[in-house]
Amino acid sequence: MDDGARSQPNAADTDCEWSEMKIVALVKYVPDAKGDRGFLDDGTVDREGADGLLSELDEYAIEQSLQIKDEVDDAEVIALTVGPDDAADAIKRSLQMGADGGVHVNDESVHGSDAVATSAILAAAVRKIGADLVVCGMSSTDGGMGVVPAMVAERLDWPALTFGSEVGVNGQAVTIRRDSDVTSQTVEAELPAVVSVTDQSGEARYPSMKGILAAKKKPVDEWTLADLDLAGVPVGLDAALTTVTQTTERPPKQAGQIVTDEDGSGAQALADFLSAGKYL
Amino acid sequence: MTNVLVITDHIAGEVTKPTLEVLTIAAGFGDPIAVAFGAGAELTATRLAVYGATKNLTVTDEAVDSALVAPKVEAVAQLIEQTGAALVLAPATLELNEVAGRLAVRINAGLITNAVGVTGGEGSVSTEQSVFAGDWTVTASVGGQPAVVTVKPNSVAAQAAPADGTVEAAQVTISEGAKRARITKSEPKAASGRPELTEARIVVSGGNGTKGDFSAVEGLADVLGAAVGASRVAVDSGWYPHSYQVGQTGKTVSPQLYIAAGISGAIQHRAGMQTSKNIVVINSDEEAPIFAIADLGIVGDLHEVLPQATDKVKQIKG
Ligand SMILES: Cc1cc2nc3c(=O)[nH]c(=O)nc-3n(C[C@H](O)[C@H](O)[C@H](O)COP(=O)(O)OP(=O)(O)OC[C@H]3O[C@@H](n4cnc5c(N)ncnc54)[C@H](O)[C@@H]3O)c2cc1C
Ligand SMILES: Nc1ncnc2c1ncn2[C@@H]1O[C@H](COP(=O)(O)O)[C@@H](O)[C@H]1O
Numbered sequence: 001m002d003d004g005a006r007s008q009p010n011a012a013d014t015d016c017e018w019s020e021m022k023i024v025a026l027v028k029y030v031p032d033a034k035g036d037r038g039f040l041d042d043g044t045v046d047r048e049g050a051d052g053l054l055s056e057l058d059e060y061a062i063e064q065s066l067q068i069k070d071e072v073d074d075a076e077v078i079a080l081t082v083g084p085d086d087a088a089d090a091i092k093r094s095l096q097m098g099a100d101g102g103v104h105v106n107d108e109s110v111h112g113s114d115a116v117a118t119s120a121i122l123a124a125a126v127r128k129i130g131a132d133l134v135v136c137g138m139s140s141t142d143g144g145m146g147v148v149p150a151m152v153a154e155r156l157d158w159p160a161l162t163f164g165s166e167v168g169v170n171g172q173a174v175t176i177r178r179d180s181d182v183t184s185q186t187v188e189a190e191l192p193a194v195v196s197v198t199d200q201s202g203e204a205r206y207p208s209m210k211g212i213l214a215a216k217k218k219p220v221d222e223w224t225l226a227d228l229d230l231a232g233v234p235v236g237l238d239a240a241l242t243t244v245t246q247t248t249e250r251p252p253k254q255a256g257q258i259v260t261d262e263d264g265s266g267a268q269a270l271a272d273f274l275s276a277g278k279y280l
Numbered sequence: 281m282t283n284v285l286v287i288t289d290h291i292a293g294e295v296t297k298p299t300l301e302v303l304t305i306a307a308g309f310g311d312p313i314a315v316a317f318g319a320g321a322e323l324t325a326t327r328l329a330v331y332g333a334t335k336n337l338t339v340t341d342e343a344v345d346s347a348l349v350a351p352k353v354e355a356v357a358q359l360i361e362q363t364g365a366a367l368v369l370a371p372a373t374l375e376l377n378e379v380a381g382r383l384a385v386r387i388n389a390g391l392i393t394n395a396v397g398v399t400g401g402e403g404s405v406s407t408e409q410s411v412f413a414g415d416w417t418v419t420a421s422v423g424g425q426p427a428v429v430t431v432k433p434n435s436v437a438a439q440a441a442p443a444d445g446t447v448e449a450a451q452v453t454i455s456e457g458a459k460r461a462r463i464t465k466s467e468p469k470a471a472s473g474r475p476e477l478t479e480a481r482i483v484v485s486g487g488n489g490t491k492g493d494f495s496a497v498e499g500l501a502d503v504l505g506a507a508v509g510a511s512r513v514a515v516d517s518g519w520y521p522h523s524y525q526v527g528q529t530g531k532t533v534s535p536q537l538y539i540a541a542g543i544s545g546a547i548q549h550r551a552g553m554q555t556s557k558n559i560v561v562i563n564s565d566e567e568a569p570i571f572a573i574a575d576l577g578i579v580g581d582l583h584e585v586l587p588q589a590t591d592k593v594k595q596i597k598g
Pocket of ligand 1: 141199486487488489510511530541542544546547564
């Protein structure tokens with residue numbers, strides 16, 4: 001991957017040599033929800049103690065990026081992650097699914113960055129790559145807040161189309177469907193834009209054997225913060241405006257009463273429970 | 281006294297319960313000033329005043345209804361300047377979380393989303409969050425001036441505290457740039473007539489074990505005045521709409537009582553209900569992991585237990 005090409009901002013509309021559409025999918029490496037998740041003494045998430053993987057919700061971001069690539073004539077999908085050494089696995093999986101290349105921002109001083117700082121790093125990397133469209137997951141599976149996509153858009157000064165259950169690109173415009181409890185909305189913006197997609201957007205593909213082999217030859221750039229222009233935003237644990245003061249594991253729940261239903265004993269137990277708890 | 285900006289969540293003027301809870305939290309820090317956006321904003325004032333809003337600012341620029349998130353961020357940023365607010369609080373809805381996030385970037389504020397508790401006073405704000413599927417509680421102090429915090433439903437009990445609550449049209453300008461994510465179509469969804477999932481005192485949820493027949497779940501919910509929830513498998517199978525999904529990618533609920541029928545208890549489901557005060561489980565497989573978090577576990581067929589329990593409740597209620 002040629003760095004010169006990457007640093008062309010919005011290459012698509014400025015230079016025909018890089019006329020393709022650059023789609024950057026933001027993918028995060030997270031501790032596996034099925035394992036033991038916990039915290040380090042400094043209040044940050046323990047990313048070494050637990051097995052990690054590509055956040056399952058970011059698979060939907062890769063999937064939609066690949067589908068958009070298929071619709072658009074000439075497009076390329078780059079998976080971008082900010083995280084420690086192990087986060088390379090998130091890129092690997094993205095490449096196996098079909099992304100064309102990856103960028104891994106890996107720097108000691110990123111440790112402990114909050115969402116405000118992470119968004120600055122991601123935005124700086126997106127700028128350097130020269131993306132036309134950024135596709136994110138709806139939230140990180142490790143206590144994510146679903147706010148990073150909006151914050152990246154804020155930093156880039158791009159429109160944000162978030163929580164899309166459907167996404168489509170049409171010429172220079174991107175459209176999503178966004179469902180809330182009370183409405184189903186269609187939202188549209190011109191590129192460049194940031195999009196986030198929900199797990200309603202369509203099953204993410206599983207890497208094929210061919211995909212797994214092809215991934216080995218795909219280019220991955222490793223960047224440190226020195227490679228990025230953070231526009232003066234401080235990052236890392238010390239810069240965070242929020243400080244974790246305490247982390248407490250919930251005590252295991254007291255074993256409850258178990259009733260095996262026989263001749264209505266289950267319903268009776270439920271009715272008794274409802275009466276005793278004053279739920280009636 | 282300190283000014284606290286409270287961003288109102290409302291549907292066509294009807295204020296949501298979590299907004300009132302946030303007003304109650306705000307009153308502990310200073311004078312709550314409510315901000316309401318869009319169509320129906322003026323209608324929120326009476327209710328907000330009952331719960332302590334000293335002032336109601338309305339932002340009715342058409343952009344707040346025709347574009348996503350960004351116009352609201354611009355408006356709040358300007359209102360912080362005008363009011364000198366030391367704290368911005370909002371109910372943790374998807375959109376208001378985004379407003380909070382962008383705002384924090386814009387004004388370089390400390391940010392906490394999805395708090396389940398907010399404490400402190402002049403100059404100090406401390407929050408509690410429930411993370412990793414409710415397995416951990418994280419306490420944090422929020423710096424920055426102002427601090428921006430969004431709060432989950434049911435974190436406190438809303439308390440009436442009548443205040444003046446004069447209504448005022450806010451003086452804000454929305455830039456063209458903020459209008460770029462245009463809402464080009466908005467279709468209303470049909471209401472279920474049952475209590476709102478995140479606000480209900482009791483939730484009865486059904487999963488794969490219903491085999492697509494939710495009548496037993498709905499039957500019990502209706503005699504209890506409860507909301508109905510569903511697991512992702514039930515939603516993905518098309519048995520119930522997505523807006524009823526409980527869990528990581530659905531709603532987080534924290535009712536007094538959660539009844540899970542035919543749900544195995546995957547971590548992603550537990551993430552949305554584990555902090556419920558009481559949990560009752562009906563599952564035919566005694567090995568189902570969800571029994572581990574049950575106060576009452578019934579090993580049995582939901583299609584038998586639920587209708588029988590519904591009849592018993594009807595009898596008790598007479
Ligand atoms: C990134 C991600 C996000 C996710 N988000 C969510 C989410 O938000 N919400 C969510 O729910 N899931 C979510 N999931 C899916 C989750 O992992 C589980 O697949 C899902 O919760 C299982 O649903 P279930 O319990 O209904 O089905 P199953 O796991 O199939 O369990 C059905 C249960 O019903 C019992 N049963 C069967 N017949 C009967 C009967 N007649 N009477 C009583 N019991 C019976 C069975 O014993 C079984 O325990 C997510 C997964 C991922 C990867
Ligand atoms: N460290 C990161 N590296 C890459 N992408 C990220 C990172 N953190 C968040 N994201 C993206 O932002 C989305 C929302 O994250 P969050 O706001 O943390 O819930 C994720 O689904 C990712 O697409």
